Amino acid sequence: MSAVAACRPGALVLDFDGVLCDSIDECTLVAHLAHEGLPARAFVEPGLAGVPSAVVESFRYSRPFMRHLGHFLVALVETMPPRDHFAFAACYSRIPAGRAEAFVEAATTIRAEVRRHHSAEWLAHHRVESRLAALADDAYIATARDASSVRQILRAHGVQLDDARIFHSLRDKTRALESIASQETVLPADVRLVDDSIENCLAARASGFASDWASWGYHAAGDAAIVRAHGIRALTIADLLG
Secondary structure (H helix, E strand, O other): OOHHHHOOOOEEEEOOEOOOEEOHHHHHHHHHHHHHOOOHHHHOOOHHHHOOHHHHHHHHHHHHHOOOHHHHHHHHHOOOOOOOHHHHHHHHHOOOHHHHHHHHHHHHHHHHHHHHHOHHHHHHOOEEOHHHHHHHHHOEEEOOOOHHHHHHHHHHOOOOOOHHHEEOOOOOHHHHHHHHHHHHOOOHHHEEEEEOOHHHHHHHHHOOOEEEEEOOOOOOOOHHHHHHHOOOEEEOHHHHHO
């Protein structure tokens, strides 16, 4: 039985960045441009080559701990990369709320400008898992990313998803899962989140929803052990496709 069939008559909910789409280069560039106050054209020229190698390395190391746009700032301001989820949360908590919100606003603005003026180059920095793209037609998406970006990326890959199925700009996915359960008129246990963030998986399960860990996404070294310790199912793409 496929993963989609397994959660009917409920709903399948997919994370976007890390599960459906590998966008780490785009996220790194957007974060760098927002932090340095650079114009949208810098996304193309010099592009990733203009990002200091230490920033690129820090962002890649910290990416598994990031759950929303504000978290991108940690990779830009911390001199020592956090070693685990707890250390990352402590780093983020030290950033003044006003500074984090200003960064989120700047990153949102520069991403929109890049999409508007350099659409082809922007899309090229998103590698969608083609085997999973078709699943999105029958699924919901719960993501920290903005809805317009998600729609544009999916449409470029032939997926036309109803706006009501995209839950976007999230910092806590449990509220979205509650809304999905209500829309589908099902119990929380019949709503299944597939996410590469072990924190999102644990939060979903703690709220009564089903969750599976996407083993192909962005992961920290200790995540697999956390998954096993909590008895969460680790899915492969083949598992999800059934």
